[in-house]
Amino acid sequence: MKNIFSILKLTLVLLCLLAVIYPLSIYGLAQFAPNQGKGETLSVNGKVIGYQKIGQKFNQSNYFWGRPSAVDYNAGASGGSNKGPANKEYLALVQKRIDTFLLIHPYLKKSEIPSDIVTASGSGLDPNISQQAALIQVKRIAKERNLAEAKVKALVESKINKAIMGPETVNVLELNVALDELSLKNTKVHTN
Structure with missing residues (x-):
């Protein structure tokens, strides 16, 4: 007792x-x-549109795409696929992502696709992509938005996060917000 x-x-x-x-x-x-x-939110016209440190789902052809997510971008259930690099299901999923990416980007070769655009991060919520992953999407986005490729490329380059250590990255949400602003300015120029 x-x-x-x-x-x-x-x-x-x-x-x-x-x-x-x-x-x-x-x-x-x-x-x-x-x-x-x-959290670090990003607002447009006073309205919160997303979190800068959490990956968002962008799958429309007129936006930059981020890393795939094993948890469908659910911040409450972050996690990876937990499948090893030799797992047949995992390899089939990555191949499907590669095939889809090549279908939408017919001007690319498989060898030009950076791994971060077809593989999910460990958390499934990585908000950033590599500089290369952003730049290979420039041609598609310029065409979709009727913008000059040079303008879209310059936008990407202005949004690169320079790292002291590690690769340079681009925050996809910030880049897509800037892309909307660029498209809006371009529309105003053509209508005036």
Whole structure:
């Protein structure tokens, strides 16, 4: 009986500590973080359109595509496919992505497709793509949006995140927002 009371006391102490005090302290600390711990959002005309650090689904042909997601871009269930590089299902899925990419980008060869545009990241929510993955989409997007390729390429180059270590990347959400702004400016120029 003595052990049961000790166990119950420990359970209550841990419950208070881990289910009340710890979450409240983390919430309190988050109030001092940028955006009060709600994440780095991107707004257009005062409306939040997405989170800069979480991958978004873009599959329309007039937008830059990001990395595929093993969790369909569900931030509440982040994770990879958990399939090894020799798994037949995984290899078939990657081949399907390659085939689809080549169908939409007939001017490319398979060897020109960077791996990050056909493989999901470990979290399934990577918001960035490599510079090469963005640049190989320029021709398609320029055609879809009736923009000069040079303008779209310059836009990509202006959005490259220079890294001290590691590869240079491009945030897909930021790039697509800038692309919409460029298209809007181009439309205004042609209508005036």
